[in-house]
Amino acid sequence: MKQPILIKFGQRIRELRKVRNLSQEQLAELTGFHRNYIGMIERGERNPALINIEIFANAFEISLSELFEI
Structure with missing residues (x-):
């Protein structure tokens, strides 16, 4: 079973990737x-x-704290 924190982190990575128009x-x-x-x-x-x-x-050229702004 997927852990909620892993799902949230994954969503954050996808969000940052898409904002930067990266595949x-x-x-x-x-x-x-x-x-x-x-x-x-x-x-x-x-x-x-x-x-x-x-x-x-x-x-993503951001700080760790910015990365964790989930």
Whole structure:
């Protein structure tokens, strides 16, 4: 069963990606993650490591606190 926090985080990643008009493939290139991993995060299927969360924040050029404005 998907955890609510993972679903919320995934929705936030999708929201930030779409606001910047990025495809999952483009975000994968920016982060160094596989496109499938991006999709799994956005669907709340993966629990990203703290290091990976920071990589997302850096890719979006925002702070960690801004990333967590869910």
